[in-house]
Amino acid sequence: MSAIELQGMSKIWGxxxxxxxxxxxxxQGTFAVLLGPSGCGKSTSLRMISGLEEISKGxxxxxxxxxxxxxxxDRNLSMVFQNYALxxxxxxxxxxxxxxxxxxxxxxxxxxxxxxxxxxxGLEQLLDRKPAQLSGGQRQRVAxxxxxxxxxxxxxxxxxxxxxxxxxxxxxxVEIRALQQRLGMTVIYVTHDQAxxxxxxxxVILMCDGKVEQEGTPEELYNKPATTFAAAFIGTPPMNLIDxxxxxxxxxxxxxxxxxxxxGIRPEDIVLSNENGLKAELISADYLGADTVVTAKIQDxxxxxxxxxxxxxxxxxxxxxQWPVKSVHVFDKSTGKRNDxxxxxxx
Numbered sequence: 001m002s003a004i005e006l007q008g009m010s011k012i013w014g015x016x017x018x019x020x021x022x023x024x025x026x027x028q029g030t031f032a033v034l035l036g037p038s039g040c041g042k043s044t045s046l047r048m049i050s051g052l053e054e055i056s057k058g059x060x061x062x063x064x065x066x067x068x069x070x071x072x073x074d075r076n077l078s079m080v081f082q083n084y085a086l087x088x089x090x091x092x093x094x095x096x097x098x099x100x101x102x103x104x105x106x107x108x109x110x111x112x113x114x115x116x117x118x119x120x121x122g123l124e125q126l127l128d129r130k131p132a133q134l135s136g137g138q139r140q141r142v143a144x145x146x147x148x149x150x151x152x153x154x155x156x157x158x159x160x161x162x163x164x165x166x167x168x169x170x171x172x173x174v175e176i177r178a179l180q181q182r183l184g185m186t187v188i189y190v191t192h193d194q195a196x197x198x199x200x201x202x203x204v205i206l207m208c209d210g211k212v213e214q215e216g217t218p219e220e221l222y223n224k225p226a227t228t229f230a231a232a233f234i235g236t237p238p239m240n241l242i243d244x245x246x247x248x249x250x251x252x253x254x255x256x257x258x259x260x261x262x263x264g265i266r267p268e269d270i271v272l273s274n275e276n277g278l279k280a281e282l283i284s285a286d287y288l289g290a291d292t293v294v295t296a297k298i299q300d301x302x303x304x305x306x307x308x309x310x311x312x313x314x315x316x317x318x319x320x321x322q323w324p325v326k327s328v329h330v331f332d333k334s335t336g337k338r339n340d341x342x343x344x345x346x347x
Contacts, residue, residue: 002061003028003154003186004049009058011044018044020210021058026188026203028153031180033197034190036207037233042190043158045207049188050156051075062154078147080157084139086131093127096145117149120179137168144176148183155180157189161196169193173200194234198222206230224329228336231264231329237293239264240303241331247298249278261342262331267293267306269327277320285313296321 002025011019019041026032034042047053049060051072060068067075086095093114100110118124121141131139140160147155160176161169177200180187191197197204198218205215206229214226225231231239241262242249249263271277278298286293292311296303298321305321330342 002026003030003063004032004188005061006045006049007059007061009045009048009060010056011041011048011053012056018210019048022207022210022212023058024205024212024215026186028186029184030202031177031187031189031200032203032205033201034188034205034207035192035194035197035233036213037192040207041210042192042207046156046158046188046190049075050077050079076152076154078150078152078155080143080147080155080160082159082162084131084143084160084163086139086142088131091128091130092123092134092142095131095142096123096127096149099146099150113149113151117145120148120182121145121175136164137172140164140172141175144179148179148185154186154188157187159190159192161191162193169196176200194236198234206233208233224338225264226338228262228264228331231331235266237267237304237306239266239329240270242298242301242303243333247278247301249298260333261339262333263344264329264331265303265323265327267304269323270303270305270307271322272305272307272311273320273322275320277322280319280321282311282313282317282319285311287311 005025007023009019009022010017022041022045034045036042044053048055051070055068059066062075062077087098090098096117097110097114100113118127121144123138123141123145126134126138131142134142143160161172164172173196189196189200201218203215204218204221206213206221208229214221214230221230221234225234225239228241232241241264244261244263272294280296280298283295283297283302285295287310291306291308294305294307294311294313296305296319325344328344330339330344331337332339
């Protein structure tokens with residue numbers, strides 16, 4: 001039985017469709033990430049799951065029960081918001097216990113749960129402090145503690161790390177993932193940051209324009225993108241999408257419809273060579289420390305190459321590019337969908 005299942009769920013405001021016929025299921029104990037650019041419908045989908053937004057069309061099932069019109073209080077969910085939503089006049093202990101007090105949970109049980117949760121998120125020494133006296137990471141831990149103290153089996157998180165700096169985001173990603181695994185919670189996590197999705201998720205649901213573009217493990221989305229959108233969104237830098245005719249590669253596709261397809265190659269799969277491969281010109285280099293992202297040109301098309309170490313380019317430089325056949329992805333130019341039936345010849 002799935003912990004969460006969406007069946008054809010939509011959200012419509014007047015003539016605007018924010019979420020359009022979305023269906024997916026999430027198994028118990030899974031860390032699922034709703035990923036996509038701003039405005040793609042991921043936060044709206046999360047709010048419909050939580051009950052904070054009404055479902056215009058479709059159905060929602062939680063633990064096998066129809067929760068389409070159930071009140072938020074009856075859905076047995078916890079939620080962590082982007083802005084933490086802490087009460088500034090309450091200390092850490094009071095913020096964590098707020099939900100239990102509202103539900104008239106016995107005081108002894110409150111005390112027991114508080115001790116356990118404070119230890120789990122590392123807040124034992126901070127319970128008497130006010131939110132203004134805490135760092136961003138500590139406030140995030142308070143918000144997490146308040147969510148997990150209810151001991152609901154499902155936790156929804158709406159971009160909870162977006163207000164933190166890069167180093168702290170990394171630390172909190174590790175902590176949240178470890179906490180989820182330790183507690184066996186089902187988590188649905190919304191983000192536009194693919195690094196968060198790839199490093200944390202058991203399952204990624206990639207959204208675009210209110211629809212599900214692709215779902216699967218991080219490895220599946222990276223290694224076998226279903227569309228050109230998925231190919232360009234997943235990966236840093238994104239996959240190169242090359243017009244084979246414009247680059248003189250049409251003879252490398254053993255078909256008579258070369259102009260109907262795009263080929264995709266990840267920058268890290270391309271190798272700079274002085275001997276064999278396609279003629280190209282190196283234009284510029286972006287040094288990142290461990291590696292360099294080089295901008296190259298094959299005829300009139302720019303492509304990115306990610307190569308180890310430092311590469312310095314002071315003027316356009318001739319070179320050759322190589323990549324293995326197994327690293328090439330083929331997409332239909334008109335639909336953007338993956339096509340695994342096209343044979344690509346070696347470079």
